[in-house]
Amino acid sequence: MTQTALPQALAARAQAGTLGHAWILTGAAEERLEETAKALAAAFLCQGDGPRPCGGCKACRKVDRDIHPDFQWVEKPADKREILVSQVRAMRSDVYIRPNEGRRKVYALKNAWQMNEEAQNAFLKVLEEGPAYGVFLLLSENHLALLPTVRSRCELLRLTPGGGEDAQAAQLGGELAERLLAGDRWELLRWCVPFEKGKREEVLPIWQAARQAVLTRGPSGQMAQAAALAQVLGEVIAAGERNGNMGALWGRLLAAAG
Numbered sequence: 001m002t003q004t005a006l007p008q009a010l011a012a013r014a015q016a017g018t019l020g021h022a023w024i025l026t027g028a029a030e031e032r033l034e035e036t037a038k039a040l041a042a043a044f045l046c047q048g049d050g051p052r053p054c055g056g057c058k059a060c061r062k063v064d065r066d067i068h069p070d071f072q073w074v075e076k077p078a079d080k081r082e083i084l085v086s087q088v089r090a091m092r093s094d095v096y097i098r099p100n101e102g103r104r105k106v107y108a109l110k111n112a113w114q115m116n117e118e119a120q121n122a123f124l125k126v127l128e129e130g131p132a133y134g135v136f137l138l139l140s141e142n143h144l145a146l147l148p149t150v151r152s153r154c155e156l157l158r159l160t161p162g163g164g165e166d167a168q169a170a171q172l173g174g175e176l177a178e179r180l181l182a183g184d185r186w187e188l189l190r191w192c193v194p195f196e197k198g199k200r201e202e203v204l205p206i207w208q209a210a211r212q213a214v215l216t217r218g219p220s221g222q223m224a225q226a227a228a229l230a231q232v233l234g235e236v237i238a239a240g241e242r243n244g245n246m247g248a249l250w251g252r253l254l255a256a257a258g
């Protein structure tokens with residue numbers, strides 16, 4: 001079994017049993033946030049004696065297979081646009097039912113930014129009043145979309161994008177994001193030239209990394225611009241994945257800058 005390792009700084013705290021009970025996971029695409037959330041959940045629920053999560057005990061294996069009774073995912077219903085306040089309230093009732101097998105109960109909210117304000121306020125109550133064994137992991141590509149009151153009560157775990165073969169795409173995506181946000185059209189065009197005839201499978205990871213960088217690194221004064229760019233990047237990525245014309249998609253992306 002392969003279990004995602006915890007980031008180094010957390011591994012020591014997991015070992016010492018001093019991990020906080022409320023976290024915002026950000027700085028990477030949703031899939032990687034989910035893997036990290038599982039590793040954190042396993043660190044809380046692991047029954048091994050060595051480093052946590054051990055990856056081999058019954059608890060770790062159950063978390064990995066999404067069948068641990070004390071680890072739950074919360075996500076927006078497929079037919080809704082947001083995480084509903086009723087879902088947060090259900091979580092709030094559930095957390096008072098004591099853990100089944102472990103000593104903690106862990107809830108991971110996918111795309112936590114999809115909570116509307118009412119849901120976030122209900123969530124705050126859980127954070128403030130819930131039992132000490134409750135653990136809450138908010139996964140959010142854009143953590144700035146969460147209310148400041150929520151953010152101030154959670155520890156921020158910012159993952160660094162990429163690593164290994166993704167590193168180059170992450171680097172290029174960061175460069176592209178910088179230029180898109182700066183809005184210097186000439187400089188942007190110059191930068192894009194080598195990629196305009198690039199292969200789909202080379203360009204898409206760069207766009208994905210750029211979208212990530214726009215969401216997580218956009219300066220606070222440019223929130224609206226960053227959100228609009230992320231939206232366009234999301235659209236060109238989706239169109240690219242559906243075999244859209246890459247040249248035309250570059251054109252659309254460039255038109256959205258500045």
Ligand SMILES: [Zn+2]
Binds near residue numbers: 056058059
């Ligand atoms: Zn374990």
